[in-house]
Amino acid sequence: MDWTEILRFSRGPLLHVAMMIFIVGMSYRLVKVILLGWERDRAANKGSKLWGVILNYLKGLLVLPFIPWVRRTFRNNALTFIAGGLFHLSLFVVLAFGTAHILVWKSLFGISWKSLPTPVVAFFSAAGIISLIVLLINRLTHPVLKLLTKLPIWINWVMVFLPMITGFIMARHLWFRYEVIFSLHLISVSLLLIWIPLGRISHFLFYFFSKTIHGAQAGKRAIMP
Amino acid sequence: MKTQLAINTYLKETGGWVASQLEACTRCGICAEACHFYQALGNPEYAPIWKLEPLRRAYEQRFTVAGKLKLALGLEKKLTDADLEHWSKIVYEACTVCNKCAHVCPMGIELGPLIHEVRAGMAAAGVVPGDLAEATEKQKTIGSPLGVTDEMWRERIDWITDEWEVDIPVDKAGAETLVVFTSIELMKFPDNLAAIAQILNKAGENWTASSKGREVVNFGYFEADEELTKLFMYRVFRAAEELGVKKIVISECGHAYDAFRWTAPNIMKVPKGVEILHISEYIHELWKTGRIKLKEGAFDSETITFHDSCKIQRRGGIIKQPRELLKVLAPTSFKEMTPNKAQAMCCGGGGGVISIKEADANRYAVFKMKLEQLQEIKAQSVCMVCSNCRLQFVDSLAHFNSTVKVHGLAELVAKALV
Numbered sequence: 001m002d003w004t005e006i007l008r009f010s011r012g013p014l015l016h017v018a019m020m021i022f023i024v025g026m027s028y029r030l031v032k033v034i035l036l037g038w039e040r041d042r043a044a045n046k047g048s049k050l051w052g053v054i055l056n057y058l059k060g061l062l063v064l065p066f067i068p069w070v071r072r073t074f075r076n077n078a079l080t081f082i083a084g085g086l087f088h089l090s091l092f093v094v095l096a097f098g099t100a101h102i103l104v105w106k107s108l109f110g111i112s113w114k115s116l117p118t119p120v121v122a123f124f125s126a127a128g129i130i131s132l133i134v135l136l137i138n139r140l141t142h143p144v145l146k147l148l149t150k151l152p153i154w155i156n157w158v159m160v161f162l163p164m165i166t167g168f169i170m171a172r173h174l175w176f177r178y179e180v181i182f183s184l185h186l187i188s189v190s191l192l193l194i195w196i197p198l199g200r201i202s203h204f205l206f207y208f209f210s211k212t213i214h215g216a217q218a219g220k221r222a223i224m225p
Numbered sequence: 226m227k228t229q230l231a232i233n234t235y236l237k238e239t240g241g242w243v244a245s246q247l248e249a250c251t252r253c254g255i256c257a258e259a260c261h262f263y264q265a266l267g268n269p270e271y272a273p274i275w276k277l278e279p280l281r282r283a284y285e286q287r288f289t290v291a292g293k294l295k296l297a298l299g300l301e302k303k304l305t306d307a308d309l310e311h312w313s314k315i316v317y318e319a320c321t322v323c324n325k326c327a328h329v330c331p332m333g334i335e336l337g338p339l340i341h342e343v344r345a346g347m348a349a350a351g352v353v354p355g356d357l358a359e360a361t362e363k364q365k366t367i368g369s370p371l372g373v374t375d376e377m378w379r380e381r382i383d384w385i386t387d388e389w390e391v392d393i394p395v396d397k398a399g400a401e402t403l404v405v406f407t408s409i410e411l412m413k414f415p416d417n418l419a420a421i422a423q424i425l426n427k428a429g430e431n432w433t434a435s436s437k438g439r440e441v442v443n444f445g446y447f448e449a450d451e452e453l454t455k456l457f458m459y460r461v462f463r464a465a466e467e468l469g470v471k472k473i474v475i476s477e478c479g480h481a482y483d484a485f486r487w488t489a490p491n492i493m494k495v496p497k498g499v500e501i502l503h504i505s506e507y508i509h510e511l512w513k514t515g516r517i518k519l520k521e522g523a524f525d526s527e528t529i530t531f532h533d534s535c536k537i538q539r540r541g542g543i544i545k546q547p548r549e550l551l552k553v554l555a556p557t558s559f560k561e562m563t564p565n566k567a568q569a570m571c572c573g574g575g576g577g578v579i580s581i582k583e584a585d586a587n588r589y590a591v592f593k594m595k596l597e598q599l600q601e602i603k604a605q606s607v608c609m610v611c612s613n614c615r616l617q618f619v620d621s622l623a624h625f626n627s628t629v630k631v632h633g634l635a636e637l638v639a640k641a642l643v
Contacts, residue, residue, distance in 0.1 A: 022543060032288065035242045046542045056333060077258045084253060084331070143269040144254040151300055153252050154292070198291050200251055201640055209245035214333030221487075221576040222542035223567045225335070 003179040010186040024199025046219045047086045052219015053212050061074035079138050083131040090128030125168045132161055152199050162188035231346035235283035238342050247281050249332040249544050256326040261570050262319040265590040271319045273326035273336040279304055279312050299587045313352040316343050318584035323535035323571035344449035353448050356581045361444040370444045378439050381411050389419035392426055397433035400446040403470040404432055405441035405461050407478045409612040420639035427642050428516040438464025447577030455493045462496050470498045474507050477633055479536030479611040505610040508638055509546035523641035525554045528606035528608040530562050533569035534611035547610055547634055554641055562598040574617025592621035599629055606630035
């Protein structure tokens with residue numbers, strides 16, 4: 001098998017088609033949900049909806065990830081919470097500040113910024129992989145998660161794990177020839193992009209709906225979200 | 226056939242509001258840890274998100290590619306009557322629609338209102354626990370879920386008037402405020418009803434009760450049957466319009482406050498310019514504006530705490546008002562339970578659960594955790610602003626042989642009037 005050919009295919013047509021499917025698929029889902037219609041809430045407000053929304057995002061993004069014990073609930077669920085938070089943070093650091101990824105963003109959007117030092121990015125990519133494994137073990141053992149997890153959720157896990165592990169191996173120059181591991185990384189990224197519109201990884205988009213709704217409801221009722 | 230009725234309801238109710246939230250779920254399971262029923266009983270099926278399964282399946286199979294694929298590949302089945310029966314027990318007997326789960330969901334999904342939608346499908350299909358359906362039927366035909374007839378209501382009001390020597394105006398023309406009580410207060414906590422009357426009379430309020438709109442509790446809302454929900458509120462609104470009042474004051478009932486304050490304007494015609502208030506915020510207003518005066522420290526002799534009701538505090542925003550009153554009544558002995566305010570744990574009796582005999586074991590198990598919270602701060606008495614919670618406290622404290630005393634806030638305020 002000629003890996004140079006495969007690499008050319010996977011970084012070219014495959015990735016482009018995958019990106020198209022991702023964009024079209026997600027737009028379709030977004031439009032579909034929006035078109036289901038929104039009823040106006042006619043009950044008079046007690047407090048400010050906008051303030052509730054702002055507070056809810058601040059709490060969700062700044063307070064909860066760093067101070068998990070603010071809500072007693074997390075005493076019972078520290079694992080999901082910490083591993084889940086670390087996973088998302090790692091993903092953000094690696095995708096936004098890894099040298100190779102910055103080049104991708106530059107080629108796509110024409111803007112670039114400074115990358116973080118390699119050891120930092122390496123640390124986070126390892127942390128991301130480890131937390132993903134921890135989350136898998138948790139999912140395999142926790143009674144509620146066992147009940148909630150059906151085939152598509154397992155596929156989600158695999159689809160996210162593959163780009164992360166291949167990316168890590170590639171960045172650390174381990175075991176494989178460059179063309180081989182880069183191809184595998186790109187193929188797995190493409191598969192992920194094609195899969196996202198079908199599964200629950202799409203929560204990155206619908207997060208903004210539910211988070212806004214909850215914040216507005218809390219604000220409207222004059223309570224802390 | 227039954228199932229189709231439920232599915233039709235789900236599809237009708239599924240706007241962007243429902244769909245976007247169902248789509249946002251990541252199956253992380255954190256909501257389970259917020260659910261007092263899951264915490265107390267450990268049944269994974271009590272995880273709030275699992276309670277949405279019938280709604281999720283109906284939505285996905287009709288509106289999404291993924292749902293249709295899952296159906297075609299045999300990964301998921303269509304809803305059946307057996308599914309409805311199964312989930313009916315879960316959503317009515319192991320959920321008080323307290324919405325605490327929404328506060329821990331990392332995505333902020335409003336699970337409570339969505340579970341209400343699941344119940345709506347059950348109600349449409351007629352798959353509702355027998356006791357709940359029976360009480361609802363009584364409210365529909367007799368006018369009260371406890372079966373209080375017009376005649377009994379009048380006799381009872383007369384009896385309270387005599388016993389507490391308090392004036393309770395009924396159908397008073399020209400009144401500004403209509404106060405609507407619960408059958409629970411009328412039959413089980415008449416002291417609270419009398420207390421509310423005493424407070425309003427002391428404040429010089431021009432108020433009345435109504436013989437036509439005499440029941441504030443809404444069993445249609447517990448069932449989530451929209452037509453009945455509207456009918457039961459309509460009776461009160463009609464009475465308010467006939468009397469020409471400017472305010473409707475909801476007495477100590479959480480679900481009723483939720484229905485009147487937040488739901489009514491979205492599902493039915495409400496009388497214009499009529500304000501909806503909960504009695505606890507109204508009493509607070511009377512005190513704040515100097516219309517009633519309270520003896521400071523009237524209840525300062527023993528440790529007293531406040532139980533937050535889901536629909537009045539977490540969902541109603543009346544959080545600081547009862548506390549301000551309690552800090553006057555018991556400035557040094559008032560103590561908070563943990564967690565409290567918007568994060569408080571539900572008593573376990575709300576959402577119609579207490580009216581379902583089959584759910585007794587569930588609600589006692591949940592209450593045990595509440596009892597632990599009371600014991601943690603060595604509370605000698607507990608006060609609340611919902612008679613449904615109060616019923617659960619009185620019954621469950623007796624069940625656990627606890628000596629903690631239970632009060633309605635109005636009752637304490639009335640005793641401290643100067």
